[in-house]
Amino acid sequence: MPTRALIWLKRDLRMSDHAPLSQAAACDEALAVFVIEPQWLRSPEFDPRHLAYALQCLRPLRDALAARGLPLLIRSGELPEVFAELRRDYQFTHLFSHEETGPGWSYARDRAVARWCRAAGVDWRQWPQTGVVRGLRRRDGWARQWQRRMDAPTLDAPARWRAPSGWSPDALADLGDFGLASPPGLPPAGEAAAWNDLDSFLLRRGRHYRRNISSPLLARDGGSRLSQHLSFGTLSLRQVHQATEARIADLLGAGDTEARAFAWQLRGFAARLRWHCHFMQKLEDEPEIESRNFVRGFDGMREQEFSPRLFEAWRHGMTGYPMVDACMRCLNATGWINFRMRAMLVSFAAYHLWLHWREPGLHLARQFIDFEPGIHWSQMQMQSGTTGINALRMYSPAKQAADHDPRGEFVRQWVPEWGSAAYPSPVVDASGALRRARQRLAAWRNSPQARAEAREVLERHGSRKSGLPPTRRRASAAVASPQLGLFE
Ligand SMILES: Cc1cc2nc3c(=O)[nH]c(=O)nc-3n(C[C@H](O)[C@H](O)[C@H](O)COP(=O)(O)OP(=O)(O)OC[C@H]3O[C@@H](n4cnc5c(N)ncnc54)[C@H](O)[C@@H]3O)c2cc1C
Numbered sequence: 001m002p003t004r005a006l007i008w009l010k011r012d013l014r015m016s017d018h019a020p021l022s023q024a025a026a027c028d029e030a031l032a033v034f035v036i037e038p039q040w041l042r043s044p045e046f047d048p049r050h051l052a053y054a055l056q057c058l059r060p061l062r063d064a065l066a067a068r069g070l071p072l073l074i075r076s077g078e079l080p081e082v083f084a085e086l087r088r089d090y091q092f093t094h095l096f097s098h099e100e101t102g103p104g105w106s107y108a109r110d111r112a113v114a115r116w117c118r119a120a121g122v123d124w125r126q127w128p129q130t131g132v133v134r135g136l137r138r139r140d141g142w143a144r145q146w147q148r149r150m151d152a153p154t155l156d157a158p159a160r161w162r163a164p165s166g167w168s169p170d171a172l173a174d175l176g177d178f179g180l181a182s183p184p185g186l187p188p189a190g191e192a193a194a195w196n197d198l199d200s201f202l203l204r205r206g207r208h209y210r211r212n213i214s215s216p217l218l219a220r221d222g223g224s225r226l227s228q229h230l231s232f233g234t235l236s237l238r239q240v241h242q243a244t245e246a247r248i249a250d251l252l253g254a255g256d257t258e259a260r261a262f263a264w265q266l267r268g269f270a271a272r273l274r275w276h277c278h279f280m281q282k283l284e285d286e287p288e289i290e291s292r293n294f295v296r297g298f299d300g301m302r303e304q305e306f307s308p309r310l311f312e313a314w315r316h317g318m319t320g321y322p323m324v325d326a327c328m329r330c331l332n333a334t335g336w337i338n339f340r341m342r343a344m345l346v347s348f349a350a351y352h353l354w355l356h357w358r359e360p361g362l363h364l365a366r367q368f369i370d371f372e373p374g375i376h377w378s379q380m381q382m383q384s385g386t387t388g389i390n391a392l393r394m395y396s397p398a399k400q401a402a403d404h405d406p407r408g409e410f411v412r413q414w415v416p417e418w419g420s421a422a423y424p425s426p427v428v429d430a431s432g433a434l435r436r437a438r439q440r441l442a443a444w445r446n447s448p449q450a451r452a453e454a455r456e457v458l459e460r461h462g463s464r465k466s467g468l469p470p471t472r473r474r475a476s477a478a479v480a481s482p483q484l485g486l487f488e
Contacts, residue, residue, distance in 0.1 A: 025158035131277030219338035227370035280374030297450030388454030
């Protein structure tokens with residue numbers, strides 16, 4: 001019986017190290033499709049810049065696939081209806097895709113696709129493309145599994161596919177087709193751009209990585225800037241991991257002090273590739289954490305006091321705290337800000353303004369071109385103090401400015417009216433707000449329910465650095481100490 005494959009491209013917009021594309025090359029016929037789902041466009045995390053960026057990734061991919069005989073179709077519509085319609089014209093026997101750890105609507109859509117495949121007799125096969133393990137029962141040994149996956153050989157792009165006759169690639173959609181305006185200034189997109197960014201980082205830009213990533217000015221060039229490539233899958237995590245390890249080995253082999261220092265910088269980067277999957281695994285294991293607290297004992301802590309006025313000031317960069325406002329305006333305009341400043345923005349919303357993390361999280365998700373649901377919601381809760389297991393970090397905007405923008409260059413760039421009468425006065429008094437936040441958090445964290453649940457969270461989601469189970473002592477130490485008042 002002939003095998004006819006449909007490759008469903010999602011957040012994996014590359015040719016190489018792509019298991020569904022490789023598998024399809026062995027089939028009698030193959031077509032690829034990217035579906036622009038109205039559900040995605042309607043979702044509260046969506047922003048037009050996400051679609052614009054995806055289309056920029058698709059353009060070179062469509063041409064590269066066509067050159068090797070594989071037409072890429074670009075369809076818009078709900079799933080599984082788009083598949084049902086396609087199947088009327090192309091009797092595919094197999095659906096190939098990567099696993100996705102996405103928001104609730106994508107889980108529901110995957111369940112509907114699975115039902116449709118069963119009813120239609122289509123064999124749907126999915127492959128992992130990160131270190132996230134589907135159906136994981138226990139976290140013990142997760143780090144070893146991650147390492148095995150990342151060290152496995154990468155897949156070359158197939159030389160050729162066989163397409164059914166009469167099919168050609170679709171024209172690319174335009175944002176205007178969906179009534180959306182194109183956002184300005186997107187970062188470079190597509191597989192070639194991703195490799196350029198990886199190479200320039202490993203060869204040159206990463207030389208002072210550990211220092212540069214904390215600064216909103218220096219991280220733009222001195223961080224890897226690979227996050228959007230990883231989120232849209234123009235590079236696989238395994239490719240990044242292997243290129244990094246090879247570069248570290250070369251540097252160590254060179255033997256001189258400068259090369260060894262560069263290798264040490266890249267070690268810090270390599271660790272973050274594991275964090276990427278560690279955080280995504282939390283959403284994979286507990287999809288509800290995109291909308292409810294890790295520790296249910298914190299339910300009710302902030303919800304009733306949500307202030308729309310403070311939220312609006314925060315999201316428009318009008319809080320009267322120059323470093324907070326500069327970071328927010330920079331993010332809103334460019335779609336990216338470095339880790340430390342993301343953490344500071346969330347800390348300010350959670351502690352200074354006492355805002356529940358969900359609405360701020362949605363605003364940030366829309367701004368981040370690299371929006372990755374698993375990392376995002378885990379980090380939102382971690383920086384808001386609702387995981388029960390992480391040290392609480394209350395960032396002082398004044399200290400962040402003094403440490404990372406001592407001459408005020410960054411603030412002046414994004415808040416030109418700073419110091420004039422046009423700039424708003426502070427929306428809250430920082431020291432009073434933080435004192436209240438610490439008192440309230442201590443009371444909530446010390447409730448018997450929160451402490452009991454925190455132990456469960458640690459067991460289910462906590463990192464196992466050694467790959468071994470947490471000892472009873474480590475587990476109880478992590479939850480017994482509220483670790484309050486760590487001002488950074
Ligand atoms: C509240 C909050 C929300 C975040 N939301 C996202 C998100 O939606 N998408 C996203 O990719 N990152 C997110 N991050 C993590 C981090 O800020 C970005 O990955 C990083 O700033 C991207 O820039 P880079 O590629 O230059 O990072 P680099 O420092 O060069 O790191 C390399 C890669 O490692 C991973 N990584 C780095 N830091 C972390 C981290 N703390 N946790 C998990 N993975 C990490 C990313 O894949 C990143 O691309 C969030 C952080 C916070 C505090």
